[in-house]
Amino acid sequence: MANILTESSTTIVNNDCQQINEQIEKLNVNSDQTTNDGGQTKSTAIQNLLEKKLSNSDDQKENSLLSTSSTDSNDLSTPLILMNKQIELIHPLESQWSFWYLKNQQGKDWQDNLMKLATFGYVEEFWALFNHLRVASRLPPSCDYMLxxxxxxxxxxxxxxxxxxxxVLYFSKSEQVYLNLDVCWLASMLALIGGQYAQDTNYVNGVVLSARKSCDRIALWTSVHHDQQLIYRIGRRMRELINIPRQIHILFELHNQETSTATSVMNKKKSTAGNKVLYQL
Structure with a gap:
């Protein structure tokens, strides 16, 4: 039973990712054809996509309950049917995930600014949480979402x-012409909880959205940095899953700049965040 449910969960998340990527491709194709008023059309299309995904789980639950209500109330099998319908709506993920919120406030320690919002292990729990969160583009500056x-x-x-x-994927003014922060953030989370990094999934720990006045960014965190082949493979997969255009570069930054003096010699380039950049795609 567990294996069947897990496979079903993966299928649902895969479908979500595919629909979002298709939407991104359509928006990218039409981006050059839009006028100043066309930005509203683009935002509307993205909002429709998000609303569709948010209401998906609720619609499934409502339809299932309505279908069971038509059965005879005196039928002894009714409780069993209802229970089976509820079981079908529960899709466990392969891992438990925690969602965090960070609001940088002067005068407070970093730990005091960090708040765990929820821990979830089911697809339905993810959408219930996402439905109650402010979208990425409306996150105040100096705040982070962390999964x-x-x-x-x-x-x-x-x-x-x-x-x-x-x-790290940076959203500067020039890059926002090709990228939408809300869609990229949702696609990043779905790829993460859906195990979309294949054999490298165990090396991917989380994803962070950082809202900043100068430049927003999405960062995919890994547990290693020294295996160049593995890191490049994860980066190429990230580019594919979020559908990042080729003209947009993503940078691999080292968490602890003192971790390896050997690899730090490879590239002296600095990112806009000031961290050491080891690789670039």
């Missing part, structure tokens, strides 16, 4: 992150 595999903490000091790094 990490439990029990990993969203900080460099955690033992799972100490030897790792992160692939």
């Amino acid at each position: 990490f595999k439990s029990p990993i903490l969203p900080c460099w000091e955690d033992s799972h992150n100490t030897s790792g790094g992160r692939w």
